[in-house]
Amino acid sequence: MSLPGLDNSPFALEEALSAVASAMADPSRARMLCALMDGRAWTATELSAVVDIAASTASAHLTKLLNSGLLVCVSQGRHRYYRLAGSDVAALLETMMGVSMKGAQSPATRTPVALRQARTCYDHLAGEIAVDIYAFMQREGWITHDGSAVTDHGKRSLEKIGVTLDPRSRRKPCSACLDWSERRFHLGGDTGAALLIAFEHRGWLKRTPGYREVTVTEEGKAGFLRVFGVATGTL
Structure with missing residues (x-):
């Protein structure tokens, strides 16, 4: 797993670590991550249903998880699938x-x-x-x-x-x-x-x-x- 935003500043590692922790520090995002522990790729609609939140809210959460490097998004046809970034x-x-x-x-x-x-x-x-x-x-x-x-x-x-x-x-x-x-x-x-x-x-x-x-x-x-x-x- 690579930490996003890592540069040459004295506290780059600490700041990147904090960003990852912040991405996980929400119950809805945590539930999304736990759901994705089954190893499969899920659509935003499926994740919003399992977390029981609105699709627009799910989209905002997924963007934060993507930016943190915890998830990756794979496009297939008209559909976008989200999965964990790696083992x-x-x-x-x-x-x-x-x-x-x-x-x-x-x-x-x-x-x-x-x-x-x-x-x-x-x-x-x-x-x-x-x-x-x-x-x-x-x-x-x-x-x-x-x-x-x-x-x-x-x-x-x-x-x-x-x-x-x-x-x-x-x-x-x-x-x-x-x-x-x-x-x-x-x-x-x-x-x-x-x-x-x-x-x-x-x-x-x-x-x-x-x-x-x-x-x-x-x-x-x-x-x-x-x-x-x-x-x-x-x-």
């Missing part, structure tokens, strides 16, 4: 969600059950299943202890379940992403994104359009248990 923005939002929940007396019980069990974190999986998969991959040596790289053993194991990694990707191979509801790590980066794609292709997960929650299928319950030793219970 780094998604990681920032996920971290802020975790920080925001720290003051809650019982964070586990205050988190919606569906979101806690399984959800998307931009382009990778989050929630109970995701943190258990991360723990398995760490324990079995598929990833390094700090979650910053996939081991050779991990690459071979991932290939067996149809996970294809892009060696030319400019993203981090993988990263430990702090899960805001579980307070443990799930897998982000290129590997985290590739895993989510593989889970969908294998029919283990089904995404709900417009929401971050995902549904684990019967095939998924069996697959997660067989490959990762993760029991999904009543999901």
Whole structure:
């Protein structure tokens, strides 16, 4: 994520950081950002509906988020679609969600059950299943202890379940992403994104359009248990 308006003045970084924080410091804009955490591109009309504000108000909010570098706009025909500017923005939002929940007396019980069990974190999986998969991959040596790289053993194991990694990707191979509801790590980066794609292709997960929650299928319950030793219970 690049900070807008960064120049050579002595306080350029602080001022740019303040501008980003200001862009997020509104409940309606925060709800828009949270909605876009499902990894999809939304129209202004869709975002105004989910936030429950007038279209003109939504447009003003989107302009501020665009100018801050948090969103990008993609035009397709007569339509304009808004999405998060990148995985780094998604990681920032996920971290802020975790920080925001720290003051809650019982964070586990205050988190919606569906979101806690399984959800998307931009382009990778989050929630109970995701943190258990991360723990398995760490324990079995598929990833390094700090979650910053996939081991050779991990690459071979991932290939067996149809996970294809892009060696030319400019993203981090993988990263430990702090899960805001579980307070443990799930897998982000290129590997985290590739895993989510593989889970969908294998029919283990089904995404709900417009929401971050995902549904684990019967095939998924069996697959997660067989490959990762993760029991999904009543999901």
